[in-house]
Amino acid sequence: MTVTATTTATPRQSTTTRARSSGRPDRFVYGLLRSIPTWLLWILVMLWTVPTGSLLLNSFRTRDAQRSSGWWVSFTEGGWTLDNYGDVLSSSRQTGGLAQALLNSFAIAIPATVIPIAIAAMAAYAFAWIPFRGREVLFVATVSLLALPNQVALLPLLQLFAGGAHWTVPGSGTVVTLFPDLDLAGTPTAVWLTHTAFAMPFAIFLLHNYISSLPKELFEAARIDGADHFTIFWRLVLPLSVPALAAFTIFQFLWTWNDYLIAITMIGANGANYPATIKIASMAGEFGLREHVLSAGAFVQAGIPMLVFFALQRYFVRGLLAGSVKS
Amino acid sequence: MAHVSLDRLTKVYPNGFLAVDALSLDIEDGEFLVLVGPSGCGKSTALRMVAGLESITSGTLTIGAETVNDVQPRDRNIAMVFQNYALYPHLTVARNIAFPLSLAGLPKSEIDAKVTEAARILELEPLLENRPAQLSGGQRQRVAMGRAIVRDPAVFLMDEPLSNLDAKLRVQMRAEIARLHRRLEATTLYVTHDQVEAMTMGDRVAVMRDGTLQQTDEPSTLYDSPDNLFVAGFIGSPAMNVRRARLESDDGTWSVHLGHNRLTLADAVLATRPALAGYDGAEIVVGIRPEAMEDASLADSGMPRIVADAELTEALGSDLLVHFHLDAPTVDTGDPDTLDDLDDDTLMIARVDPRSPVRPGDRVELAVDTERLHFFDAETNLAIRT
Numbered sequence: 001m002t003v004t005a006t007t008t009a010t011p012r013q014s015t016t017t018r019a020r021s022s023g024r025p026d027r028f029v030y031g032l033l034r035s036i037p038t039w040l041l042w043i044l045v046m047l048w049t050v051p052t053g054s055l056l057l058n059s060f061r062t063r064d065a066q067r068s069s070g071w072w073v074s075f076t077e078g079g080w081t082l083d084n085y086g087d088v089l090s091s092s093r094q095t096g097g098l099a100q101a102l103l104n105s106f107a108i109a110i111p112a113t114v115i116p117i118a119i120a121a122m123a124a125y126a127f128a129w130i131p132f133r134g135r136e137v138l139f140v141a142t143v144s145l146l147a148l149p150n151q152v153a154l155l156p157l158l159q160l161f162a163g164g165a166h167w168t169v170p171g172s173g174t175v176v177t178l179f180p181d182l183d184l185a186g187t188p189t190a191v192w193l194t195h196t197a198f199a200m201p202f203a204i205f206l207l208h209n210y211i212s213s214l215p216k217e218l219f220e221a222a223r224i225d226g227a228d229h230f231t232i233f234w235r236l237v238l239p240l241s242v243p244a245l246a247a248f249t250i251f252q253f254l255w256t257w258n259d260y261l262i263a264i265t266m267i268g269a270n271g272a273n274y275p276a277t278i279k280i281a282s283m284a285g286e287f288g289l290r291e292h293v294l295s296a297g298a299f300v301q302a303g304i305p306m307l308v309f310f311a312l313q314r315y316f317v318r319g320l321l322a323g324s325v326k327s
Numbered sequence: 328m329a330h331v332s333l334d335r336l337t338k339v340y341p342n343g344f345l346a347v348d349a350l351s352l353d354i355e356d357g358e359f360l361v362l363v364g365p366s367g368c369g370k371s372t373a374l375r376m377v378a379g380l381e382s383i384t385s386g387t388l389t390i391g392a393e394t395v396n397d398v399q400p401r402d403r404n405i406a407m408v409f410q411n412y413a414l415y416p417h418l419t420v421a422r423n424i425a426f427p428l429s430l431a432g433l434p435k436s437e438i439d440a441k442v443t444e445a446a447r448i449l450e451l452e453p454l455l456e457n458r459p460a461q462l463s464g465g466q467r468q469r470v471a472m473g474r475a476i477v478r479d480p481a482v483f484l485m486d487e488p489l490s491n492l493d494a495k496l497r498v499q500m501r502a503e504i505a506r507l508h509r510r511l512e513a514t515t516l517y518v519t520h521d522q523v524e525a526m527t528m529g530d531r532v533a534v535m536r537d538g539t540l541q542q543t544d545e546p547s548t549l550y551d552s553p554d555n556l557f558v559a560g561f562i563g564s565p566a567m568n569v570r571r572a573r574l575e576s577d578d579g580t581w582s583v584h585l586g587h588n589r590l591t592l593a594d595a596v597l598a599t600r601p602a603l604a605g606y607d608g609a610e611i612v613v614g615i616r617p618e619a620m621e622d623a624s625l626a627d628s629g630m631p632r633i634v635a636d637a638e639l640t641e642a643l644g645s646d647l648l649v650h651f652h653l654d655a656p657t658v659d660t661g662d663p664d665t666l667d668d669l670d671d672d673t674l675m676i677a678r679v680d681p682r683s684p685v686r687p688g689d690r691v692e693l694a695v696d697t698e699r700l701h702f703f704d705a706e707t708n709l710a711i712r713t
Binding site for chain 1: 378379380399400401405406407409411412413414415416417426427430431458459460461462467474478
């Protein structure tokens, strides 16, 4: 805004000198970036896209073609085929099985996205708008869990899922079960439970930031109008938080969909429950005999989060609060 | 509709700040009471305690026959209009107005009927399907009013509802709210910092300062006989001129020394305020409303005069405001909203007949109607009226 205003005032000065003369470093950097010509950025974008683009092209070429010539040859020689896609989606044990793996991925990613959002939105509302004893301490404790890397908890969690937690009371020999043995090892449930737990601090943090910035008067008006906390949450907070919810949904879905580590730890050797990430990694086979299907598998796997992104993109609306309060 | 009673209502914030100090007010059934005071005087806190948005530290709040100190806002049968409207941005005008009704679980046909009725009263019918973002400030304020009246509450609470509107719209909405109140006859507690709103809208006006109630009276009483210096300075525009002066008697003739000027008081002044006699020779504070002065050439020749130099004149058409210097020391009335540093210490304002020929720079003689003077104790700042 300010830059535009300055432009009108001194049209002949160049962007950089103007920025420098203003004396503010962020303005200076901004002015410097603005002076980069657009065509240069387009070249950067194209360079950046080359690896992905070439993989996409190769996914439509046969194994022989992939091994004998570069991807750019396909522009002149053609030889496009959908065979690789047919292979990975078939139920063949060697190259295929990706269809089933995608279903497993959904069985993990959907609960691992929906459940944290539902819980975190309620928690964020409570942290932001319900006064209760110990609120600040609890919130700081929750958010500080962000610093905990999930890798350190993977094995203890697996043990919990596989055998529960039991404590032998010293002296008496009595065993107290702290967590029952739910026999979850090897199941998608173990995976999405883990994702849910680890998503919570960030989800609460993100949604709290948004929800706490909603105008106070809205909540007061609603309380006077007869709303209880649940009504306020359901009829005001959720509809008004749609942009933040959509942003977190995309983020969390992408993260759980693309996860490999937690899935391989929790599912282990139970191949029937493998999500797409593990399945694709195992497709190449020994000595890379079937590595030509990898790119096709990768693009099938990558297509889903893109669909999610484009489906939710329209919820990134600005000005959702316009007209509510005048400040 | 209900009678509202605040009995020694007190609010102390956790940091120890005393926002409202033992505020006692009775709002009669159907009365429009305006709570007015400078910013930070605790008037909004008082209103929010009545609404239930702020906890009550001590004292008793009664709405109707029920003590509601610990009753949730939604169970107090009140409606509130906020300064910044607080509309639900994702709902249409119709659904904004219907919100409290749908929460109360009323049948849809009844809700529709009430919303239509409210929209008709407030002339919102063509806007019912719009969202708040598409409305102008005045329209939003009317929607907020609609959301309040549709519930038929026992008490209306309004927190500076007009302060975000531009001047012209404010005058219009002021009349609109007054009209609405006459029609609904609802008990209303209206908070504002604008003494013009207070004077024009209130059946009675309560003036607050620093958390304490100064005076509660009908607007004209507040204007004509303020209890203390603060109320005197706060109510009225242009404000009352207040000056330190000395009262002296000479053979039964009383006079006020205002700097170099001496005003002989009419006999009626002492007759109606015998207590003044006790201030013989003492410092007091004299308050002169601008309209208690008149260009001497157009006034009754029997009145005492002030001679001064006019510094500035403002022709309002109906009146002429004359700014002039008087060498008597001014007194701080305690209104934090006045522009102390801009105010020339010795400047006074007189409201004279527009036919007066006074021009800036002229030496002017102003006749003072001493029967309309206000006298205050210089120590306690309380009015001397008896």
